[in-house]
Amino acid sequence: QVQLVESGGGLVQAGDSLRLSCTASGRTLSGYAMGWFRQAPGKEREFVAALRWDGSSTYYANSVRGRFTISRDNAKNTVTLQMNSLKPEDTAVYYCAARPHITVLLTAQAYNYWGQGTQVTVSS
Secondary structure (H helix, E strand, C coil): EEEEECCCCCEECCCCCCCEEEEEEEECCCCCCEEHHHHHHHHCEEEEEEEECCCCCCEEECCCCEEEEEECCCCCCCCEEECCCCCCCHHHEEEEEEEEECCCCCCHCCCCCCCCEEEEEECC
């Protein structure tokens, strides 16, 4: 069993940056694909970014590509989402998720373990 805890959310202005962290406990994340998803009020949960178990390949939603960067440190059991040039439309609860496979999939249903989420609010 993997427990995930997100941190780093907050209230920022458009154009600012935030760094979200996801810390895992229970077992090592080595061998797990990791992803970040987000859900805005009244909307479906959507894919944001993901990476392979070894960090060799990264994937991004079109809406965040070039602004967000996902990375991981398997030794520290952490995954990070660096978010730059934030926009009001980035406002959502952000969730960290783990998939016990080396391959990456971009749908929420493919991920077995989820954190509780962290709120990101971007004001205009």
